[in-house]
Amino acid sequence: MIGKIVKGKSFKGCISYVLDKDNVRLIDSEGVLTTNTKAIINSFYLQSLMNPKLKKSVGHIPISYSKEDESRLTDQFMIQLAKEYMEAMKIKNTQYIIVRHNNTDNPHCHIVFNRVDNDGKTISDKNDHYRNEKVCKQLKDKYNLTYGESKEQTNIQKLKGAEKTKYEIYHAIKATLKISKDWQQFEQNLKQQGISIAYKYKGQTDEVQGISFRKGEHTFKGSDIDRQFSYSKLNNLFQQNHNQKQHISQKQAQTEDTPVQPITESMSDNLGGIFNIHLNGEDHEEDAFRKRMEHEEKQRRKKSGIKR
Structure with a gap:
């Protein structure tokens, strides 16, 4: 089950697209005259005039299901799923039609609803893409529907x-x-x-x-x-990509322009022992440690009366 959020300005264009095709059925509706396509369009349009400030009053949500679930998807079950979907998406107290299409391998329907509700208020679309994914997942889990193939797996x-x-x-x-x-x-x-x-x-x-x-x-x-x-x-x-290319070019330019300097004793002192750098083959830390150990050994022998 995959829902796709679409919003538009023209009820005529949307409803004509949904209804004026072969192998389609209007399986449910609310608050509209269903005599013909023109009557449905006029019903939606007249209600949208209650809120003329809303530029995109057309709500359109195609919902597609996996082919594996086709045997379960009777018209009644598809209506039930669509209504639960709308309720969870807070699409209520408004006009809608649910149209079933049979022109692809995957069973699917189209919900067209008026974003101007029956009281002239706007049905919010805040975070609707996020909510759509969440609601579809909830319904798939609730009714054990098949998770659809990704675009990578589609034949x-x-x-x-x-x-x-x-x-x-x-x-x-x-x-x-x-x-x-x-x-x-x-x-x-x-x-x-x-x-x-x-x-x-x-x-x-x-x-x-x-x-x-x-x-x-x-x-x-x-x-x-x-x-x-x-x-x-x-x-x-x-x-x-552009920023990364510039960064690489700048680093290369800096490397080419920087002369290689020989390591001096003063540079070694500034390193503070972070790196163990030996100059002229000498290790001053090792010499100091060896002398300290020899002194401690002499003191120990002196106290114990041991002669070398």
């Missing part, structure tokens, strides 16, 4: 369409990062694999806010492919 050959392309881009990015020291190398290496990059800028400025990757007819935001592939995290990685 790409079984995937189709956009989902297959997304995993291809994921593996390409991961491999390319190992051989790319900066953005230029990164772009060039991906381009050779048929993947292009587009940047999202803040207003009319040169400040980059986001990144997306395109292969064929499919485009994905970096964070949708993997959280580690957002622009900020990729940029931090390349910045670390």
Whole structure:
């Protein structure tokens, strides 16, 4: 069981995407007219007007399950899981629909809900990504659901369409990062694999806010492919590479510019015995110790009356 948090501005775009496909079923809903897609969209939109200041009133959470659990995932059980998920995520007192999709090997559903609740208040999204992971784990443990495969273990050959392309881009990015020291190398290496990059800028400025990757007819935001592939995290990685390279260059330059000095007696004295440095083959500490032991032996013999 894996949930993915998505927030948006357009109920029309989201609900059309969720409903206007083959092999889909609306299995549960609350507070909306379900006559047709248009009626559902209008229901959500009218309630969102109660809180016009909220820019992203669309809540969308796809929840995917392992294929091993398919036989258990009746519509009723999927509804139960979705409702418990929403309750734990504090998504309540609001409109929602639950739509089941059957277009992939993994059983999954889409929860679309209004972030403007029935009283016009905003449903908080504070720490929602962290809470999502925690709630999914709790439900998997509670109902003994199969832990899904990681991206590394997913069989790409079984995937189709956009989902297959997304995993291809994921593996390409991961491999390319190992051989790319900066953005230029990164772009060039991906381009050779048929993947292009587009940047999202803040207003009319040169400040980059986001990144997306395109292969064929499919485009994905970096964070949708993997959280580690957002622009900020990729940029931090390349910045670390740059800083590390500069540090190494500075150390090499310092080493080359520093002349090698011979060790003198004054330098030896400053070391204060940290290193056992012998000058001209002499060990003054050893000589002092030997003389002290010889003196103590003479005193002992003198007291005992022993002659050598």
